Amino acid sequence: MKKTMIALAMLTAGLAQAATTVTVDTAKPGPVINKDVYGQFAEHLGTGIYGGMWVGPKSKIPNTRGWRNDVIGALKKLHVPLVRWPGGCFADEYHWREGIGPRNKRPVKINTMWGGVDEDNAVGTHEFFDLVEQLGADAYVNGNLGTGSPQEMAEWLEYMTSDNKSTLPELRRKNGRDKPFKVAYFAVGNEAWGCGGNMKPDYYANLYRQSATFLKTPPAGRPKLVASGGNDNDTTWTEELSKSAKNMTDGISFHYYTIPTGKWEVKGAATGFPANEWFSTLNATMRMEDHIRNNVAVLDRNDPEKKLGFYVDEWGTWYDVEKGTNAGFLYQQNTLRDAVVAALNFNIFHDHADRVRMTNIAQMVNVLQAMVLTDNEKMLLTPTYHAYEMYVPFQGATTLPLALEGNRKYASGDKSIAQVSASAARGKDGKVYVALVNTHPSDAEEVNIAGVGDRKASARVLTANEMDAHNTFAKPDAVKPAPIAVQASGGKLTVKMPAKSVVVVAIGG
Template structure:
């Protein structure tokens, strides 16, 4: 037998063995249909918003270091952090809380910084010297090009406090508050885009019943006076996760005065708030439980939307998920860095599938704010004195920024589930949209940490002929970026996809996120 024939036989046997191994050990092919001919709702850029609460090192050392710091800064703001946030096009920032908002007196954070009072932080411990206040927040948002979302103190404040704060920020006349703002260094008024009327009023905001809060909300909402041609969106403090009775009560009693209702939901790896689990030391059981928690967002939005539809079938009132993310135990070495946790590939995948869900519900969900921006919970960025590192979650927001302002496209996924023990989740999660330039984008998440899979994407409707993409994955489910190893988890070009006619064939690595562009 000739050597060339023997080589062909050996190659054929090898291919047969590989195919057999794939059937036994791999995942069967997945079929996805993208209906590019059925445009849906616009995906509001604010869905990719951020949350920065006045606690720990989230503000001080994370965003603000002061003009005289040795850390390179722009008028007191960390230059590296500013540049990183601008790169992902942060659309909106929520501040100063969170629970902190309902104890905050805005007057403490204006005027010369060396004359501002020091206050105890009753929510998170420690003290706040108020070096970061209204001017610093509004200027920061302006610096990175983000809209502004201010949480109003309802728990210990008053409608008058709120009304005067809004006037201080937005007035352009000769009122005493406008003149006070000018004396404090800001001539022109800022644009205030959103006000949240209280935070978690069922809990840390005042332990209120929904009927009582509905009346309180109506009172406060009456005194949100926006300047001409600069409307302010009024956001009611919404439910604790699945409490649809809260939403029903608000919509029935105050729906005509509500522009949006908030929703808060966190994914806890263990399901136990007292022992949430480690951000870095976890097994596959807490990998899949965290993903299950993130996937639960779809059911929450669906149930609250159904209640809202009873009173608002035209969907005038938005559902804004202004706190979401993974919450684990604080890093044992964090010291006074309250709620500091590392950020792994697990956080990246859970962020991606959550953003997919928001995009799918773009007709009702028009803003979301991940908790939180820097050094707190599921952060975009971690800092340590002069050092900074971008987290896996940051890179998801970077990859997904192409969906900001795009039109959502219906998508169907036929994929076998991924199992671990008694837990089960979809093996593949996906979303699609068309941007304003007409480019089609498809996001794919392989939740299975072990098996690669081939995905066949059927494109129905107009699309381009050129294909490119990016992929985010890492060697382990616990992989993180550290100050000494900052590039362990970051995107790379994805070249394992082929477009032929109307079908894309893509080979997805285990535990990976891919965003494709068809232009």
Template sequence: MFKIKPLLFYCFAMATPAVFAKSASVGIDIHSEQPGPVLNKNIYGQFMEHLGRGIYEGVWVGEDSNIPNQDGFRLDVLKALKDLKVPLLRWPGGCFADEYHWRDGIGPREERPRTVNSNWGGVIEDNAFGTHEFFAFAELLGAETYVNGNLGTGSPREMVEWLHYMTSEADTTLVRERKKNGRDKPFKVDYFAVGNESWGCGGNMTPDYYADLYKHYSAFLKAPEDNLPKFIASGGTNDQTDWTQTLAEKIKPSWSLRMNAISHHYYTIPTNNWETKGSATDFPKEEWFSALQQTLLIEDYIVENTAILDEHDPEKKIGFYIDEWGTWYDVDKGTNPGFLYQQNSLRDAIIAGLNIHIFNRHAERVQMTNIAQMVNVLQAMILTDKEKMVLTPTYYAFQMHIPFQDATYLPISLSATPVYKQGDASIPAISASAAKALDGNTYISIVNTQLEGAIEVTLEQVKQARGKVLSSDIMDEHNTFEQPDNIQPSDYSANVKNGKAVILVPAKSLMVLNLGQL
């Protein structure tokens, strides 16, 4: 999780009325005979940080809580995340990671030290949720694990000992300590990052300095071959390419130096202004457009960085992981500014769909992404208020895309690309992505970005056309604790005649359809 930093963005006219395409018609061809890469399920990964109520109350309430729980994990959130089939969890940060000392979070909870979370709100961190709790939660969900190591305030020894504590079966003092703390077998660590946002909250480093530190630390990071994580280097943000360039030039992976991926972060801010980002709800029409326009910039940044990797790593052994992404608005009024709590509307679901389509197109390198964050923080799947819980439109966007996990990407082509204009700026009015799922069926995801005007889509050589659509007449429609079902997906189906289906994609909507076995 990064803190405020000036960004470079394209300009757009905020005061100019938008122009909407009216009932455009588009033909979409799915090239099932030209399958692409597998869409790694971890493209749909989640991020949980010690930030606000993202973990405490959002996930962890403790065994003595009045909120129904299983071993301290609240049952309603646990069930909702199981239903979402969360493939991957990233923890403990974010900025928090580079001030987190893992020993604070092990052993009897009543004996764990109380510290101050200086990054997020200055609140007391009682360390009730630590290494054992994180892995227990991931195992309950059946999710892979991504642990972010402390490079900023830690030491090589601290990082080495944590990895050993988690992964080893050897009869060492550290392993004996893990067993004493209740875990006999090693934890499964799938990914391990050396630092986070080292250009900012992780140490204000230069790419060259960080690359040298990465080589230093990673030289000592060892684990059993059958429990060796993929190692992730901290990369850049937004339009930066110098981090990828430097890491690719200075770090040549070998048996003694592993770098399986480089991370990158990008957040969507509708107003272009970190000081006044805009409201999560009750926003003007101009900010609907600008938010979508800003989120689409991530594709340019992916293309620029992966081009560098293609030059230095033509065999594509190094992944490019977008391990923080999502919308960032002004916090909800009356909440702690350091908790980054914001509502979540239909606009966020549309933005999620657009990002997913982009990640799918670049799946050769983009093998993991982590939306920020899973519960109660920024573009959350779930919001809680003590014993209450509500699912957000973004939750439903992820749920609709479950068939895309580990599916095979199928390229598509459009007969036309209608545009959605605002002043001199424009974005595509339609976005789509298709894949052949593990169940043998082909699925297509379609977004209509316009506030007005349905788009007629023609699909050829399909067996069926049925699925879900998420939309509303209200552009900032959202669920509340008082009205938790304001917006949720509706069933959709269209007739298929001689292999042809005509789909009407409503304005401001996300649709995912099962087209059968093509």
């Protein structure tokens, strides 16, 4: 702890004289932040499931019915509210009947989407629900529109949710589950504009309406239905679906990945990157604000009653894969930069809490911007994991409006972003929580929090000396949260934020 505080003191040295003031209006509560904004994503991709989470009940790695105890224990501390499965692109090649019954009798297929490896279907419907129930999470199931049919999806829902004596629920009981599974969300296809079928918006909308017509469940077991929407700057999917499928869906999905170079061919390295890619990454992730605002404007025009949610069910950083790994496994290291990216996106999602009611970072373990990395029996928590843990109090919290004054710009070339990002909410425990991000890689910043009085407060910070600081199996605690001082004086609170840091302040209660 002493070493940590000394390091923080060094990082806060040379603070600028000017300060940023964050004024919170506690008298005007806004929308509630849906807990599902902190959802996760587990796809049949690389070691994201097999090895990373699922080792099988006979493994020497301690497990509960095949799921690793260490990984499940770590994820439970995040209060994971929701898990999306089985994809992703994999979903549109997945046939659910191949993943039920005795595991030694399930067919072995080729995962043509990711790595061309064998898929033995060891993790199917029952195993997935065992996972979410161990986590205490809800289930988001992605149906197969690309190579499936409305009948296949309808029968899967009946298998999962029916409590009567028809053939499919009886088959579920034969396979070991008496009571229905709880399905919170069910999506009709994934990325229909690309890997899900290379469709046009109006064509997909017709298929969606056809499929949704037959997705019937008992009233108590009805999931929210998700229409597969657009990505990046494209609002045409939201436009089409919010008109033609408005009364048949609960929400429209959206995907956006943060890529340092902006080029899919050479995305940029996860570590050892130059300073300009710290900026380009943060600048790129801040475009999430524009993407959400543009799509929400479409929804507000076509759905003024705000019945439809906007679900960012794939997001996160995407870098070049680590050298020596299977390119189809999307394994990348996770640094302090990723934690800053995550926190910036959390603050954006909070700002649009009335529409953004669910998101799923890609992905939970060993894939893209993961919470956890594993290597056989070894496991570590990433900086992104710690960002999620610090923001746990925002799940189900009530947003509070705020204003920033004196917020400087962090510039690179002719482009710039705000140095400080902030979000405030009243947690379910009654405390006011203020989340702060200092985007600048070398300049610290003093932040005054006004409007909350000078009540008792505590705070934690996530930071490091290097831009690409990360945890390794040899040094798993190189980047982790630490306490940071909060000074109370003159009716305000003051936090001296180190460069490149995430801070969450808890006030009163």
